[in-house]
Amino acid sequence: MISRKQILLLIGFAFLAVILFAMDLLVGSVDISLKSLLERILSGRDNSSISLIVFDFRIPKALSAIIIGAGLSVSGILMQSLFRNPLAGPYVLGVSSGASLAVAIYVLAGGMGLILVSSSPWILALFAILGSLSVLLLVLLISIRVRDSVSLLIIGIMLSGIASSLVSVLQYFSTPELLQHFIIWTFGSLSGINYSQLKLMIPLVLIGITAALFMQKSLNVLMLGDNYTKVLGVSIRRLRTEIIITTGIITGIITAFAGPIVFIGVAVPHLGRSIFKTNDHRILILATVFIGAALMLICDMVSNIPGLSTSLPINSVTSLIGAPVIIWIIIKNRRLRTANF
Secondary structure: OOHHHHHHHHHHHHHHHHHHHHHHHHHOOOOHHHHHHHHHHHHOOOOOHHHHHHHHHHHHHHHHHHHHHHHHHHHHHHHHHHHHHHHHOOOOOHHHHHHHHHHHHHHHHHHHHOOOOOOOHHHHHHHHHHHHHHHHHHHHHHHHHHHHHHHHHHHHHHHHHHHHHHHHHHHHOOOOHHHHHHHHHHHHOOOOOOOHHHHHHHHHHHHHHHHHHHHHHHHHHHEEEEEHHHHHHOHHHHHHHHOOOHHHHHHHHHHHHHHOOHHHHHHHHHHHHHOOOOOOOOHHHHHHHHHHHHHHHHHHHHHOOOOOOOOHHHHHHHHHHHHHHHHHHHHHHHHHHHHHH
C-alpha cells in the first residue's frame, strides 16, 4: 500500500528535479542571469551568443543529465533486485566494458594503423553501441545455460575483466595522442551530447524505464526468493531475460553517448530505499527516476564551476558524491542492525 507520505515525497523529488533543471541552465563559465534566461527562452532562438549557449549547449546538457540519471538509476535497481546484491550496478554484466573495448579498438587501434580514426562522435557512439550489444548478446546466450543468478553475476564480472585486459593491451601499444583521446572518453561527459543524439537516447531510455514499470510486480515477487517466485507463477528465466535486455539497452545507449558514468546506478537505489523506507518497486522505480535525475543535475552543476573555462570530468564528480553516499548508507544500516540485535 502506497502511503500519503510516499506520494508527497515523489511529488517533492519531481518538483526538485524541475528546479535543479532550471538552476543547471544558469550555471556555467558564462554568467547568465535568471531574467536573461527567461527572456531568451520565451522569445526563442536568435543569433545572439546567449541564445547559442542556452539552446545549443546548456539545454541539451541538462536534458542529458536528467535522462542519464534516471536511466542509470533504474538500471541499478533492476540489477540489485535480480542479483539481490546491494552493490550490483547497471554495468555489472559487462555492458560498459564491452562498450569500452569497442571504443578502444576504434580509437587505439588507429595508432597501430589498423583503422582510420574519425573525429565524428556518431562513429564513436556506433562502436560503443556495437560493443554493448555484443556483450549483451553473449550474456543472454549464457543466461540460457546458467540458471543461477549468482553464477551469472560472476560470469558478468569475468567478462568485464577480460574486456578490461584487452583494453590494457591496446593502451600499451597505442600512441600518447590516441591514448589521451580514449582516456578523456572514459571520464564521461554530458557536454558533447547534441539534439540529434538525444532524439535517439531519450526514446530508448524511456522505453527501458517503461519496461521496468511493467515489471514492478514481478520484481516484488522476485525479492521473496526463487521458490516463492515459482509458486506464484512468475517465470524466473523470462524475468531475468527481460531485466538483462532492459538494462543492456539503457546502459548501452547512455555509455555510447556519455561514456561510462559511475556510481549513480549504485548509489541512487540505496538513497531511494533509505528515504522512502520501502522495498516496494511500485515506489522505488519512480523514486529512483526522480532522485537519479536530481542527483545527476547536481553533479553537472558541480562539474561546471563558475569562473572555470572548462568543465570537470563528470565521473570525478559522481564518484565524489556517490561513494560517500554508499559508505554512509552501509554504516547507517549496520548501526540499525546492531541496535536491533
